[in-house]
Amino acid sequence: MARAIHVFRTPDRFVAGTVGEPGDRVFYLQAVHDSRVVSVILEKQQVQILADRMGLLLEEVHRRFGTTLPEDADVDTSPLETPIDAEFRVGTMGLGWDADSGAVVVELLAVTETELDESVVLDDTEEGPDAVRVFLTPIQARGFATRSEMVISAGRTPCPLCGEPIGGEGHICVRTNGYLRTPGFDPTSWFDEES
Template sequence: MARAIHVFRTPDRFIAGTVGEPGDRVFYLQAVHDSRIVSVMLEKQQVQILADRMGLLLEEVHRRFGTALPDEPSVDTDPLVTPIEAEFRVGTMGLGWDSDSGAVVVELLAVTETELDESVVLDDTEEGPDAVRVFLTPVQAREFAARSDMVIAAGRAPCPLCGEPIGGDGHICIRTNGYLRTPGFDPASWFGEES
């Protein structure tokens, strides 16, 4: 079967979003142009890595080519377009700079059981996993990174002692010798200190 490559050269939106409650969220990336919508599922860590690397890429492009860095971006806070039907789960991600169009290029490839030849990333070969390829202006790239940071931060609060996320029912904290930690726990009170 032929490989499907969904290309968005001038997307109206390219955003990260979630479905579900903190601790049980499913992460999506969604590209939108007019009435065309493509959603893919991925892990929280993949969203974080993509946002971080996008910021580093913009800084490198500015340093090497003098491309202006956008100011503080406005953040798209609208929800994902529903209904959400994921095309695939993301396995490999590619990130690059297209100097001809002055765009950040993001490629998201489907999980595959076979070993992936890196030449498939950012290429139109007929063999390989399905992909979504999005071209973003520097402003859109900054906006994507800023929204992604907000989406990731909206998860469960970290435990002040061990750093692990605290769920709605608390968590077993290794720093309290296995005692159940509940949300709102003040570590100063545990050590007999006034807060």
């Protein structure tokens, strides 16, 4: 079967979003142009890495080429377009700068059972996994990174003692010798202000 490469040269939206409750969320990236919508599934850590690296790439582009970068960007806070039909699960991600168009290029490749050759990333070869390739202006890239950070931080609250996420059914904290705590438990209540 021929490889499908979904290219968005001037997307209206490129956003990260989730479906589900904190602790049981599924993460998506979604590219939209007019009525065309392509969604892919990925892991929370992949969203974090992409947002972090996008920020670093923008800083490097500014340093090397003097490209003016936006300090802040309007953040797209709208929900994902529905229905959400994922094209594939993301395995490999590529990120680059296209100096000709002045755009950040994001490529998302489907999970494969075989190891990928780096030459497949950002290439239109017939062989290889399905891909989504999106070209973002610097302001779109900054907006993507900002929204991604918001989506990631909207999960479960971290335990103030150990930093692990606290679920709806409580939390077994290693700092409290493993005692199960119920929702609403405040571990800071263990500390007496007078002692």
